[in-house]
Amino acid sequence: MKTMTVPLFFFFILGGLSIASSLMVVFQRNVVHSAMSLVATLFLVAVLFLTLEAPMIAVLQIFVYAGAIMVLFLFLIMFLNPTVLEGRQPLWWGLGFVAALLFALELVTLLSPTPLPEARIAPAADEFGSPQMLAHSLFNDFVLPFEVASVLLLVALIGAVVLAKREG
Amino acid sequence: MIVELGIIAAKAALVLFMVLNLAGLLGWIERKGSALIQNRIGANRASIFGFAGLGLVNTLIADPIKFLTKEDFIPPHGDKLLHTLAPCLALFPALVTFAVIPFGDILILGERVINLQVANLNVGILYIFAMASLSVYGIVIGAWASNNKFSLLGGVRGSAQMISYEVAMGLSVMGILMVYGTLELQEIVRGQGAPLRDWLPAFLKPVLGWLPAWGIILQPVAFLLFFTAAVAETKRIPFDLPEGESELAAGYHVEYSGGKFLMFFAGEFAEIVTAAALTTTLFFGGWQVPFLMRDGFYFPWGGSLLLPHLAVVVLQVGAFGLKVLFFCWLQILLRWTLPRFRYDQVMRLGWKMLLPAALANVIVTAVLIVAFQETR
Numbered sequence: 001m002k003t004m005t006v007p008l009f010f011f012f013i014l015g016g017l018s019i020a021s022s023l024m025v026v027f028q029r030n031v032v033h034s035a036m037s038l039v040a041t042l043f044l045v046a047v048l049f050l051t052l053e054a055p056m057i058a059v060l061q062i063f064v065y066a067g068a069i070m071v072l073f074l075f076l077i078m079f080l081n082p083t084v085l086e087g088r089q090p091l092w093w094g095l096g097f098v099a100a101l102l103f104a105l106e107l108v109t110l111l112s113p114t115p116l117p118e119a120r121i122a123p124a125a126d127e128f129g130s131p132q133m134l135a136h137s138l139f140n141d142f143v144l145p146f147e148v149a150s151v152l153l154l155v156a157l158i159g160a161v162v163l164a165k166r167e168g
Numbered sequence: 169m170i171v172e173l174g175i176i177a178a179k180a181a182l183v184l185f186m187v188l189n190l191a192g193l194l195g196w197i198e199r200k201g202s203a204l205i206q207n208r209i210g211a212n213r214a215s216i217f218g219f220a221g222l223g224l225v226n227t228l229i230a231d232p233i234k235f236l237t238k239e240d241f242i243p244p245h246g247d248k249l250l251h252t253l254a255p256c257l258a259l260f261p262a263l264v265t266f267a268v269i270p271f272g273d274i275l276i277l278g279e280r281v282i283n284l285q286v287a288n289l290n291v292g293i294l295y296i297f298a299m300a301s302l303s304v305y306g307i308v309i310g311a312w313a314s315n316n317k318f319s320l321l322g323g324v325r326g327s328a329q330m331i332s333y334e335v336a337m338g339l340s341v342m343g344i345l346m347v348y349g350t351l352e353l354q355e356i357v358r359g360q361g362a363p364l365r366d367w368l369p370a371f372l373k374p375v376l377g378w379l380p381a382w383g384i385i386l387q388p389v390a391f392l393l394f395f396t397a398a399v400a401e402t403k404r405i406p407f408d409l410p411e412g413e414s415e416l417a418a419g420y421h422v423e424y425s426g427g428k429f430l431m432f433f434a435g436e437f438a439e440i441v442t443a444a445a446l447t448t449t450l451f452f453g454g455w456q457v458p459f460l461m462r463d464g465f466y467f468p469w470g471g472s473l474l475l476p477h478l479a480v481v482v483l484q485v486g487a488f489g490l491k492v493l494f495f496c497w498l499q500i501l502l503r504w505t506l507p508r509f510r511y512d513q514v515m516r517l518g519w520k521m522l523l524p525a526a527l528a529n530v531i532v533t534a535v536l537i538v539a540f541q542e543t544r
Contacts, residue, residue: 059298067301
């Protein structure tokens, strides 16, 4: 049993809260409540990243997921207003169960106590995860995939505009 | 360890104290300022137990008491939980943004060097935009939980407006980041302390080289774009479409009263303070006083005036406060001077004017930096 240090203490609080809020995503009947619980989960995971001294990932997590994608989700939910959930279908229950089982198996294999070889847990460089380092690897080592991804996003954007125009 | 934690807690408490009190004070300044502009007297009837002597103090105390003692009405078919949560979501982002804004350089106390900034994150400005992107929730959730058509329309308008102007705001800052080459706000402010001659082509150096390299001088277009977008983000006239009284009653907070309305109200004023502080930090040198170095003034025409360390710190923090106050006042002035836009005009301004202009500014800045890189 490890001794309780301050970071560990915060980790348990944050981890517990994020597990609780992610359970709320699944078990809430009200869709808007579910969506807001998901926002809370994403935010708490971002704070976990912050405690791991990875502010870049934390900020991107909030920026992209909590601040942009979930807002669109919420918009759709509010406009379609599905206040009453449809009846549970056995097929979905089955699929969900299989997916959960697979995920649990994966977690068990990940968490099983196989000690990592010493070489793989070398301390990270001071600059690791900083915006400079991220930009450096994006624009040097991965510049082609980066540009291809941006073209893909542009195509998706134009496609969305074209589809919207056709409807009107 | 304990002392370090204490210092951080003290800095956070000080910043929160200043922001919240300035937000409260701005409520009074707005009422008196609007009266000044419209040739009225303004708030002058607050008396506590018949004592009206201290005009300002009385109003400042009476306003919150009035808010807090009024009925807190929750619409019967609304969502009780989210209706209560929404004002908190509206106030939270405006307050936490301040964590990365530097309000001074460094304070040396004995052996200890204290960075006058609550959290020095290496992602700096990205943190601010991440927090700003969360402020949509207060409006959307408040609007939906009220179960009122005017509310929902206001909420939809508000979130569309905020998302649109966030894009222009983020892109307009890009020029500043490129010029000073960092995301950290403290470093951006330090970069603005250097003389302008490092940035200028040779023939301009003797003429303008003595000016401090503030953001407004290096990136004037970015300043206009950023300030416009920042005012639009606060959802006040001329961009107050989410709560346009003549169309939507009061928009997303039409069903709010009492303490919860006070929180929306305080959130709006905290956003004003945040916008002012950001404008100051990015474009007006933050805590920099022209020609003031860490040990005193060094004037470009020769001559210097050495000052003790504490005086320098007080001057810097004071300068930051004054600049922030100026931009708060400018936003109040804007609100009581300009007429309201139409909604389609707001959208057109955001997407068809600010966004292309910000993109053009990024490209021009990049070209200029590459062109003059040799000379620096």
